[in-house]
Amino acid sequence: MALIALAADKGAPGVTTAATALGAVWPRAVLVAECDTAGGDLAYRLPAQGGGALNPARGLLSLGATARRGLQPQQIQEHTQQLVGGLEVLIGINGAEQAAGLTWLWDPLAQALKAMPADVLADCGRIGSNPEILDLLVQADLVVLFARPTLDQVAHLRERVVTLGRALAERGRRHPEIGVVMVAEQREYGRALAEVRRVMQGAGLPDVVLGGLAYDVKGADLLRGEWGGRLDRTLLIRSAREVVGTLLARVPGPVGPPAREAAR
Numbered sequence: 032m033a034l035i036a037l038a039a040d041k042g043a044p045g046v047t048t049a050a051t052a053l054g055a056v057w058p059r060a061v062l063v064a065e066c067d068t069a070g071g072d073l074a075y076r077l078p079a080q081g082g083g084a085l086n087p088a089r090g091l092l093s094l095g096a097t098a099r100r101g102l103q104p105q106q107i108q109e110h111t112q113q114l115v116g117g118l119e120v121l122i123g124i125n126g127a128e129q130a131a132g133l134t135w136l137w138d139p140l141a142q143a144l145k146a147m148p149a150d151v152l153a154d155c156g157r158i159g160s161n162p163e164i165l166d167l168l169v170q171a172d173l174v175v176l177f178a179r180p181t182l183d184q185v186a187h188l189r190e191r192v193v194t195l196g197r198a199l200a201e202r203g204r205r206h207p208e209i210g211v212v213m214v215a216e217q218r219e220y221g222r223a224l225a226e227v228r229r230v231m232q233g234a235g236l237p238d239v240v241l242g243g244l245a246y247d248v249k250g251a252d253l254l255r256g257e258w259g260g261r262l263d264r265t266l267l268i269r270s271a272r273e274v275v276g277t278l279l280a281r282v283p284g285p286v287g288p289p290a291r292e293a294a295r
């Protein structure tokens with residue numbers, strides 16, 4: 032189904048946190064795939080379903096080892112695990128050294144992820160330093176860049192939207208739309224979104240702002256533990272629901288979501 036790439040230009044605005052929060056409230060079958068070439072964090076951050084630790088060796092690396100001769104969508108499921116709460120994840124590699132041996136993987140991986148019977152949220156990390164991830168990004172249905180509303184991040188974001196748009200257009204005739212989600216305190220949303228729109232407009236860019244995700248320390252901390260009623264009511268999760276609606280409106284997929292979240 033849909034492949035949505037989540038990424039940042041620089042800094043650590045909260046891409047991995049956003050991937051987890053969006054995945055947790057995604058209303059259709061979904062897989063969070065850690066494709067950050069700088070290394071994944073989920074295995075060290077969140078417990079597995081049942082309370083034990085996630086297995087850091089079962090994920091992208093083990094998938095890569097079996098996929099040299101071709102990658103079928105059904106192979107991916109053999110390398111995924113479930114987070115506490117039931118979210119399906121493909122655990123990432125542990126850093127740049129492993130990524131160096133997997134530069135060939137991103138193109139077949141994107142094809143296989145798109146052919147899965149679930150939407151995929153691919154956490155692609157910071158995209159400036161790992162150009163090979165363009166092989167995956169160009170095949171996504173939507174690329175979402177996350178940033179915080181600081182002067183430097185907004186300036187870098189503008190440059191990234193321009194260079195990424197160019198790089199994607201060079202690679203594929205059919206290339207994905209780029210959208211921006213600002214991670215900001217809720218009372219700053221209006222100002223932050225208006226500021227980014229103004230900066231983009233000044234650079235002659237279309238309106239790429241998709242919305243805001245709450246900067247919510249309590250919610251981000253709770254996301255490291257068990258899913259519970261308290262997490263459900265956090266600003267982070269409530270804002271994630273709104274972002275999910277915006278993203279789903281922009282990607283292909285069946286109409287009428289199955290009640291994955293309602294079943295929770």
Ligand SMILES: Nc1ncnc2c1ncn2[C@@H]1O[C@H](COP(=O)(O)OP(=O)(O)OP(=O)(O)O)[C@@H](O)[C@H]1O
Binds near residue numbers: 046067072245247
């Ligand atoms: N929406 C948020 N509200 C509050 N804190 C957040 C939020 N998102 C992330 N954080 C915090 O910021 C830090 C970095 O978050 P995260 O790992 O999600 O960022 P990232 O963009 O994936 O970084 P990296 O590029 O290192 O992978 C973490 O301590 C996390 O708890």
Ligand SMILES: [Mg+2]
Binds near residue numbers: 046047048067154156
């Ligand atoms: Mg991350």
